[in-house]
Amino acid sequence: MYLYSERIYTPQGYKKGYLQIEEGKIKGIHENIDDLYVDYSGKVIVPGFIDIHIHGWATGSFWYEGTVKSLENMSKELVKVGVTSYLATTGTDGLDKINNQLKEGKKAIENYTPEKGADILGFHLEGPFINKEYKGMQKEEYCINPSIDILEGFFESGGKENIKLIALAPELEGSLEFIKYANKRGIQISIGHSAAEFEEIRDLKDYGLGGVVHTYSGMRGFHHRRLGVVGAVMYFDDLYAEFAKQTGMTVKPEAFAIMYKIKGPEKIILTSDSTGLAHVQEPFHHYIRRCTFTPDGDYLKLNYDDGREERIYKYDYDKVKDLELSYMDSIKNIVTNVDASIGDIVKMTAENPAKYIHVYDKKGSIEADKDADFLVIDGLWNINDVYVKGVKQEI
Amino acid sequence: MYLYSERIYTPQGYKKGYLQIEEGKIKGIHENIDDLYVDYSGKVIVPGFIDIHIHGWATGSFWYEGTVKSLENMSKELVKVGVTSYLATTGTDGLDKINNQLKEGKKAIENYTPEKGADILGFHLEGPFINKEYKGMQKEEYCINPSIDILEGFFESGGKENIKLIALAPELEGSLEFIKYANKRGIQISIGHSAAEFEEIRDLKDYGLGGVVHTYSGMRGFHHRRLGVVGAVMYFDDLYAEFAKQTGMTVKPEAFAIMYKIKGPEKIILTSDSTGLAHVQEPFHHYIRRCTFTPDGDYLKLNYDDGREERIYKYDYDKVKDLELSYMDSIKNIVTNVDASIGDIVKMTAENPAKYIHVYDKKGSIEADKDADFLVIDGLWNINDVYVKGVKQEI
Numbered sequence: 001m002y003l004y005s006e007r008i009y010t011p012q013g014y015k016k017g018y019l020q021i022e023e024g025k026i027k028g029i030h031e032n033i034d035d036l037y038v039d040y041s042g043k044v045i046v047p048g049f050i051d052i053h054i055h056g057w058a059t060g061s062f063w064y065e066g067t068v069k070s071l072e073n074m075s076k077e078l079v080k081v082g083v084t085s086y087l088a089t090t091g092t093d094g095l096d097k098i099n100n101q102l103k104e105g106k107k108a109i110e111n112y113t114p115e116k117g118a119d120i121l122g123f124h125l126e127g128p129f130i131n132k133e134y135k136g137m138q139k140e141e142y143c144i145n146p147s148i149d150i151l152e153g154f155f156e157s158g159g160k161e162n163i164k165l166i167a168l169a170p171e172l173e174g175s176l177e178f179i180k181y182a183n184k185r186g187i188q189i190s191i192g193h194s195a196a197e198f199e200e201i202r203d204l205k206d207y208g209l210g211g212v213v214h215t216y217s218g219m220r221g222f223h224h225r226r227l228g229v230v231g232a233v234m235y236f237d238d239l240y241a242e243f244a245k246q247t248g249m250t251v252k253p254e255a256f257a258i259m260y261k262i263k264g265p266e267k268i269i270l271t272s273d274s275t276g277l278a279h280v281q282e283p284f285h286h287y288i289r290r291c292t293f294t295p296d297g298d299y300l301k302l303n304y305d306d307g308r309e310e311r312i313y314k315y316d317y318d319k320v321k322d323l324e325l326s327y328m329d330s331i332k333n334i335v336t337n338v339d340a341s342i343g344d345i346v347k348m349t350a351e352n353p354a355k356y357i358h359v360y361d362k363k364g365s366i367e368a369d370k371d372a373d374f375l376v377i378d379g380l381w382n383i384n385d386v387y388v389k390g391v392k393q394e395i
Numbered sequence: 396m397y398l399y400s401e402r403i404y405t406p407q408g409y410k411k412g413y414l415q416i417e418e419g420k421i422k423g424i425h426e427n428i429d430d431l432y433v434d435y436s437g438k439v440i441v442p443g444f445i446d447i448h449i450h451g452w453a454t455g456s457f458w459y460e461g462t463v464k465s466l467e468n469m470s471k472e473l474v475k476v477g478v479t480s481y482l483a484t485t486g487t488d489g490l491d492k493i494n495n496q497l498k499e500g501k502k503a504i505e506n507y508t509p510e511k512g513a514d515i516l517g518f519h520l521e522g523p524f525i526n527k528e529y530k531g532m533q534k535e536e537y538c539i540n541p542s543i544d545i546l547e548g549f550f551e552s553g554g555k556e557n558i559k560l561i562a563l564a565p566e567l568e569g570s571l572e573f574i575k576y577a578n579k580r581g582i583q584i585s586i587g588h589s590a591a592e593f594e595e596i597r598d599l600k601d602y603g604l605g606g607v608v609h610t611y612s613g614m615r616g617f618h619h620r621r622l623g624v625v626g627a628v629m630y631f632d633d634l635y636a637e638f639a640k641q642t643g644m645t646v647k648p649e650a651f652a653i654m655y656k657i658k659g660p661e662k663i664i665l666t667s668d669s670t671g672l673a674h675v676q677e678p679f680h681h682y683i684r685r686c687t688f689t690p691d692g693d694y695l696k697l698n699y700d701d702g703r704e705e706r707i708y709k710y711d712y713d714k715v716k717d718l719e720l721s722y723m724d725s726i727k728n729i730v731t732n733v734d735a736s737i738g739d740i741v742k743m744t745a746e747n748p749a750k751y752i753h754v755y756d757k758k759g760s761i762e763a764d765k766d767a768d769f770l771v772i773d774g775l776w777n778i779n780d781v782y783v784k785g786v787k788q789e790i
Contacts, residue, residue, distance in 0.1 A: 216619035224611035224650035234653045254593065255619035258629045261657055
């Protein structure tokens, strides 16, 4: 199969030509062909988004539901907002719950085919090895110190090769041994939900701390005598700054812009950190929407602070998709805030996350022998078509 | 007079040649001459430091003593540490005291000749229009709202043309009118000792806020939802970040390095913010030195926390010069912290401060028709000779 575009974004910049896809892989870009092709003249082809921090979205929530079905729903819907692969992300919960999630996740990974939507690259464990002091939306009673034994249990449940990323608080007891152990096994470690001092990060960093989860959130503010996690990610050029979806609410656009000045597109990773709010398991008050979400079987009840009520079907995409800002809508916000080029966005959404979780050999750029995961867009990030492993998706 | 060097630092980079000085001015750099010259082969010639925030140092304190003599002593000693011109800086005191200081300062400016040492460029008023909440070492009872009437009184005392820079808290009532008034008269305004919100600075900035005094100090820490003064100086490319002497104590070297990444040498101004501690008027406990300084006529008593005692003559340069880190020693710290080139340091110590206070037509670079204020150094910032308006100084 061949696709023609004048602007195919590659690590060497834009190329014009015929993108050849065979058996789900990119074969190359040709100047001339003597065959049929899909004509994407006037469109831009970019690598699909890789969301390495997503608990759930729209009709599925791996975090709240923890089922094979929840991941299938996520995969099916995520392609609609440009995400072609992701890490199924757990939270800080009881070990039984996490182990069950990983078992279900493993099945979903094994059963995955590109016709099902976005590719499941493995797991991101957000905790449970985090600091209570900066737990954010995570549960205090489940925050524990890093433990290699527990990690080995996770290996058994989820498959060792599937655990790609762990967010932890490096100031907790046992971190050094844990980080060394994980690093040796190719698992990336991020700093998250942490009260770490700058000096602690400096001392542990080179054992395998690669970046910071949802930068600015789940950590102290920056102070010029107590730099903390924010100071560390500002200071150390090699640390990646992960940012959850940019709604403009939790992190002011100007605070994002400051970090963008410091790190540049080379060292920022954009994620959604969405949870799949339609699938909450207990009543949840959303302070931005001014509304309480209450589960009700297959339905979600919305009780707005102003007295209005609503009841929606949890698996109706059109009803639930706007409960959380989508990955693509976050990108559109960022393009406005920091005037990022398409190439800059590609770095932050595809190249960097793929490199970070060590899958850049098969994902993250449009190059020969990589998976054919890409988006066909116009210059303003409106999606025309989405391909995962060469399969054109229903969007 | 001609001086030869292979490395004369100019805004166009290094030039090799014979620097011609006539009547205190730079005439030009010549490739060949047929005249006698001072041979500075192997040395570097750079513009002298311009310290726009200095209350006192070593044997003189304009802030504590407020006399013509105090400025004469400062001028005489500052050249030894590379400062060839400065702004005599007042503090937040009663209006009578400030007006008297300005009257004395005006006399010192009128009596100044280059044989006396560093040139007095005018005044920097640090307050009294600052916020009590972030007064730092300033006195709370004298913190007042900006007042054009009071400023006009200062004009009368110190000479309108001599007031070059005012540090104020822009969130205080009356700021907008005051800033407009000062800006119209060519006075630079810095933000300092301020609780201002990011949004307040954004709204007032273009009326004449040019930068931030002793960045990080006298203001809130940075937070991603409440960016404040620190966030404003990080965000707005056109704001200058002034840094007081870098001792590594009040601002951690890494916090300076972060701002250096953001602003670059183009938008940082280095000052000393020294006060002339030998001349304190009442007992003062120095928490870094762990010592209480007590005035005793022409002497200063030092009572160390560990019980030792000392008594030194306040006007003995060798005895008092190390009470506060010198401008040059701060530069040496910075060169280590951020790996700044000589050209980078020249920007932060001469070009930027001269531009900031609007004296770049006569100071801040080695160019024809400017004052012949320069240092002859080796590549490691060791001073060989210092010239002010073409007069070689006793150092």
